[in-house]
Amino acid sequence: MRLRRLVARGFRNLADLDRELPPGGVALLGANAQGKTNLLEAVYYPVLFRSLRGAPDQEVARFEGPGFTVEAEVEAGPTATVAASYAAAGRRKRISVDGEEPARLADAVGAWLAVSFLPDDVALATGNAAVRRAYLDRLLALADRRYLRALSHYRAALAQRNSALRQGRSEVASAFDAPLAQAGAEIVAARERWTGEAAERFTAEFECLGEGAGTRLHYRCGEGLGQAESWRPALAEAMARDLARGMTSVGPHRDDLVLELGGKPLREFGSNGQQRAAAVALKLIELASLRAARGTEPALLLDDVFAAFDRDRQARLARRLLAGPERQVFLTAPRADELPPGLDLPVWRVENGRVIA
Amino acid sequence: MSAIEALITELARLPGIGRKTAQRLTFHLLQQPPEQAGRLASALVAVSERVRPCEQCGNLTEEQPCAICRDPRRDPALLCVVEDASAVAVVDRSTDFRGRYHVLGGRLSPLDGIGPESLRLDPLVARVRGGEVREVILATNPSMEGEVTATYIQQLLAGLNVRVTRLARGLPMGGDLEYVDGVTLAHALVARQEVS
Numbered sequence: 001m002r003l004r005r006l007v008a009r010g011f012r013n014l015a016d017l018d019r020e021l022p023p024g025g026v027a028l029l030g031a032n033a034q035g036k037t038n039l040l041e042a043v044y045y046p047v048l049f050r051s052l053r054g055a056p057d058q059e060v061a062r063f064e065g066p067g068f069t070v071e072a073e074v075e076a077g078p079t080a081t082v083a084a085s086y087a088a089a090g091r092r093k094r095i096s097v098d099g100e101e102p103a104r105l106a107d108a109v110g111a112w113l114a115v116s117f118l119p120d121d122v123a124l125a126t127g128n129a130a131v132r133r134a135y136l137d138r139l140l141a142l143a144d145r146r147y148l149r150a151l152s153h154y155r156a157a158l159a160q161r162n163s164a165l166r167q168g169r170s171e172v173a174s175a176f177d178a179p180l181a182q183a184g185a186e187i188v189a190a191r192e193r194w195t196g197e198a199a200e201r202f203t204a205e206f207e208c209l210g211e212g213a214g215t216r217l218h219y220r221c222g223e224g225l226g227q228a229e230s231w232r233p234a235l236a237e238a239m240a241r242d243l244a245r246g247m248t249s250v251g252p253h254r255d256d257l258v259l260e261l262g263g264k265p266l267r268e269f270g271s272n273g274q275q276r277a278a279a280v281a282l283k284l285i286e287l288a289s290l291r292a293a294r295g296t297e298p299a300l301l302l303d304d305v306f307a308a309f310d311r312d313r314q315a316r317l318a319r320r321l322l323a324g325p326e327r328q329v330f331l332t333a334p335r336a337d338e339l340p341p342g343l344d345l346p347v348w349r350v351e352n353g354r355v356i357a
Numbered sequence: 358m359s360a361i362e363a364l365i366t367e368l369a370r371l372p373g374i375g376r377k378t379a380q381r382l383t384f385h386l387l388q389q390p391p392e393q394a395g396r397l398a399s400a401l402v403a404v405s406e407r408v409r410p411c412e413q414c415g416n417l418t419e420e421q422p423c424a425i426c427r428d429p430r431r432d433p434a435l436l437c438v439v440e441d442a443s444a445v446a447v448v449d450r451s452t453d454f455r456g457r458y459h460v461l462g463g464r465l466s467p468l469d470g471i472g473p474e475s476l477r478l479d480p481l482v483a484r485v486r487g488g489e490v491r492e493v494i495l496a497t498n499p500s501m502e503g504e505v506t507a508t509y510i511q512q513l514l515a516g517l518n519v520r521v522t523r524l525a526r527g528l529p530m531g532g533d534l535e536y537v538d539g540v541t542l543a544h545a546l547v548a549r550q551e552v553s
Binding site for chain 2: 107149160
């Protein structure tokens with residue numbers, strides 16, 4: 001899948017932009033705070049219709065501006081044009097796919113596919129479980145629309161159930177057990193299935209990045225929660241504790257994608273290099289999983305990720321990340337000499353929010 | 358506050374009406390003959406004074422009990438449970454249903470502070486205990502909260518010697534499969550029926 005044309009208006013500090021994009025992608029060069037990452041953010045916005053940095057829409061809109069529009073013309077996917085616009089007045093977001101507004105946001109998610117890799121993504125290895133759950137949710141939602149649907153049902157049921165628990169109403173909380181169990185079991189089953197398939201690959205990618213052997217990836221969750229029938233006894237058993245805490249303690253919102261090295265948690269016992277390699281490995285698996293699930297190559301967005309590696313590791317990483325003739329790559333770096341060796345991409349300079357090809 | 362400002366403020370409180378629309382409606386009324394505004398005002402006063410929930414079913418009515426509860430041709434053995442009074446009109450207009458109704462006055466939603474005590478559940482149990490009702494049809498909305506409310510009621514009525522049914526979910530009539538949303542299609546597939 002390739003981005004053929006990008007339109008961005010009122011987006012962060014970027015000057016209004018309407019550009020054709022090279023089929024292989026582009027390297028964005030420029031000093032800090034010129035808008036390189038903002039451009040990557042604009043490219044990614046129509047994937048999930050939210051900021052890849054997790055910023056609220058009002059922050060994505062140009063400061064004191066009326067709002068923003070992003071339009072992605074996509075080639076080789078099932079759709080041609082994915083657009084989103086956000087009006088600061090009334091904080092309303094409109095989304096369209098080929099000019100038509102979908103009934104649900106979920107119906108538009110994944111029409112344009114990309115995987116982003118930011119410096120902060122090392123938190124996949126060093127951060128808490130919430131970071132890895134967000135990784136799983138994003139990946140699986142883009143791989144399969146049913147997952148996204150289950151996730152939004154689950155969150156809605158969880159919010160209602162927790163609210164009833166905070167009110168001390170166990171019988172009302174239990175009334176939400178059925179939708180919670182149904183959506184929750186779907187989520188756990190999908191995450192377990194994915195981890196089962198990704199575990200071997202994780203070990204291989206990690207080794208391939210030259211940081212040694214002995215890593216392990218597994219999914220930690222409540223016993224049997226991949227099946228809806230197991231939920232009722234688990235929720236009933238936790239009820240007294242949940243009432244006291246005012247929150248549901250059982251379910252995929254508490255699970256973790258555990259990364260281990262020699263049987264010990266990587267986040268505590270891994271070196272910086274090993275943690276970075278683990279994050280890279282997860283990103284490579286994200287690419288591969290989306291390609292397998294959707295039958296098309298997602299674009300790859302790399303924000304200044306090479307600077308953190310030495311020359312030798314850069315070359316190895318570049319070989320892994322930039323491989324594949326089908327892959328469109330967007331990457332940023334402050335200067336040309338910080339680009340990985342052997343990279344053959346057209347260069348665009350970004351200065352003060354403007355793109356100079 | 359001026360009279361104009363007061364009216365705009367009141368209109369803007371209504372659902373689906375923002376401040377701009379409220380202004381437009383206000384200036385429209387001011388351009389009409391005074392009798393028209395008078396008719397609107399007395400209609401508003403009349404509904405707020407005369408319309409009350411039916412003591413039996415909770416439907417909105419000017420007389421107690423409401424016309425549906427009074428109608429002797431209606432089958433008292435069939436009771437259709439809906440969330441709001443507006444649903445009574447919808448079901449009654451578009452279907453052959455000729456039983457009676459029970460309006461809950463909402464659906465379970467702890468986030469909105471709506472628990473079982475906020476719904477007309479005790480009167481429902483009382484009606485079923487009365488013995489005349491043989492089937493309770495749960496016609497709450499097919500939203501998550503509507504489903505949860507239906508399940509809650511089903512458990513409430515368990516052991517009361519009454520048949521409890523739920524509206525079927527599936528494909529809309531006269532539609533095109535291509536335009537049916539995924540959730541509905543998935544439900545329709547699960548609830549598929551033998552062609553006879």
